[in-house]
Amino acid sequence: ETGVTQTPRHLVMGMTNKKSLKCEQHLGHNAMYWYKQSAKKPLELMFVYNFKEQTENNSVPSRFSPECPNSSHLFLHLHTLQPEDSALYLCASSPVSSGGGADTQYFGPGTRLTVL
Amino acid sequence: GQNIDQPTEMTATEGAIVQINCTYQTSGFNGLFWYQQHAGEAPTFLSYNVLDGLEEKGRFSSFLSRSKGYSYLLLKELQMKDSASYLCAVTTDSWGKFQFGAGTQVVVTP
Numbered sequence: 001e002t003g004v005t006q007t008p009r010h011l012v013m014g015m016t017n018k019k020s021l022k023c024e025q026h027l028g029h030n031a032m033y034w035y036k037q038s039a040k041k042p043l044e045l046m047f048v049y050n051f052k053e054q055t056e057n058n059s060v061p062s063r064f065s066p067e068c069p070n071s072s073h074l075f076l077h078l079h080t081l082q083p084e085d086s087a088l089y090l091c092a093s094s095p096v097s098s099g100g101g102a103d104t105q106y107f108g109p110g111t112r113l114t115v116l
Numbered sequence: 117g118q119n120i121d122q123p124t125e126m127t128a129t130e131g132a133i134v135q136i137n138c139t140y141q142t143s144g145f146n147g148l149f150w151y152q153q154h155a156g157e158a159p160t161f162l163s164y165n166v167l168d169g170l171e172e173k174g175r176f177s178s179f180l181s182r183s184k185g186y187s188y189l190l191l192k193e194l195q196m197k198d199s200a201s202y203l204c205a206v207t208t209d210s211w212g213k214f215q216f217g218a219g220t221q222v223v224v225t226p
Contacts (some may be wrong), residue, residue: 002158042120043203043216056213086133089187090158094212102147102166102207105214107158 003027004108006091013081014115020075021111023091027030030096032074034066037088049074067074088112118142120217122204127223128194136189136220138204150178150189151203153219159203162189191222199224 004025013019025032034046047067048056063085065077074091088110094103119141128134140148151159163171165180166185177190178212191198201219208215 002160033212040124040218042218043205043207046216048212050212051223068145102164103212104164105147105163105212106161107151107207109158 002106002108004091004093004106006089006108006111008108008111010112011113013072013078013116014065015029015081015083016116017081018077018079019105020078022088023076025072025091025094025106025108025109027095027106029093029106030071031094032068032071032101033092033094034074034076035090035107036089037110047052047076056094063074072105077111081113081116086113086115118204118208118215120215122194122202122220124218125223129225130194130196132194134191134194134224136191136202136204136222138187138189138217140185140186140187140204140206140214140215140217141208142208144218145182145209146209148180149205149207149214150176151205152199153203154212155200156171162202169170176212182206194224196224196226198222209212 032049038045047066067075090110091108093107094105122138128137150162163178170179175192187212204217204218205214
């Protein structure tokens with residue numbers, strides 16, 4: 001139990017569906033992240049939020065739309081996805097990202113997404 | 117380009133020692149992390165190195181050489197529960213931008 005929860009844990013959707021992934025952290029952190037993990041590939045950073053502001057968009061297609069209403073919650077809205085978007089989507093949080101030393105990131109268990 | 121390399125898979129027997137190497141080529145360096153990830157679970161933090169040398173935490177140790185762009189994770193007295201994927205990650209700034217290797221699957225056999 002890392003203090004970061006994600007729902008749903010599994011999701012199957014068609015290419016025309018719209019769905020959302022939810023992440024919540026109970027650690028009092030101010031930075032939150034979305035990653036994509038595909039089989040045999042490195043984790044790919046998608047988005048970074050610091051103090052609710054998006055500070056990184058790693059060339060992610062617009063069919064993925066993040067939302068961070070407050071420092072504890074992060075959403076990833078999905079629409080018109082492709083089969084190659086099937087992967088494990090991981091959320092992470094870290095205490096502070098305001099310059100200086102690197103902060104450890106704490107991960108949620110992920111949402112296993114399958115796009116048919 | 118930026119690159120982080122680690123072996124795909126390693127096998128070792130219970131009670132043995134395994135060393136997982138990680139080499140990196142990045143534009144900038146602000147620390148190297150090791151994470152453990154069991155199948156279907158969240159990656160969990162193991163260690164952090166920012167200065168050269170060895171960091172020891174119980175059965176796990178991590179080493180860093182910044183001049184060589186090299187780190188290793190040493191797992192001693194292997195247990196069956198250590199069977200997992202081990203992820204090397206480098207951060208190049210202070211703003212949470214991690215770059216991960218593809219992970220090393222460690223298989224511990226009886």
